[in-house]
Amino acid sequence: MKKLFFIPLLVILTQFSFGQVFNTGQTLKAKTFSVGFEPAVLINGSNEFMLFLHGGYGLRSGIDFGLNVGVLGPETYIGADVEFAIAKRISLAVGAHDFGVFGLDGTLNFTIPIKSGVRLFSGLDLDVNFPEPETQFLLWLPVGLDIGIKKNMSFILEAEIGLTDPAYHLIGGGLNFYF
16 A cells, blocks of 8 residues: 555655655664655745655665755755765765756764753765856755654755855755655
8 A cells, every 4th residue: 555655645746846855864674665745945045946856765774865856936955865874873875966957965974962852963065066168066964853743744844055156045944754
């Protein structure tokens, strides 16, 4: 039943949305899925609304695969990454994306448990984009809260603070479901 539910969600995921981190410093357990949606505001002078959809699959203990698809008006973002646990609450994700220009991604995330079901996460998120005529290095400081609502559902609130020019700021929040 879980697989039948996940296939249509994956199809929807690949058609509609985008994301930055929307992830703590912990990886998915082997053979588990996650699906999330995140409305957000991109703060870049015009304060544009974005809708993100996120999907993940635990490949094996300590390694998961993530897919992010997003819409900003007529523009579409699509990205994928592989995340590796490097300590109990620290992970490193590497991947690639296209958002009008091809780029590579790297994210170092750590999680701090606040109390049962509530976790603070932060780290560094780097994009290396390859527009003409020169390469761009964009760096963000993600700060977020992951609040467990039910055993298989959490609310994630996050802010991405742009640290380099032309990195934008982003504020978003949404639900993540685990199967």
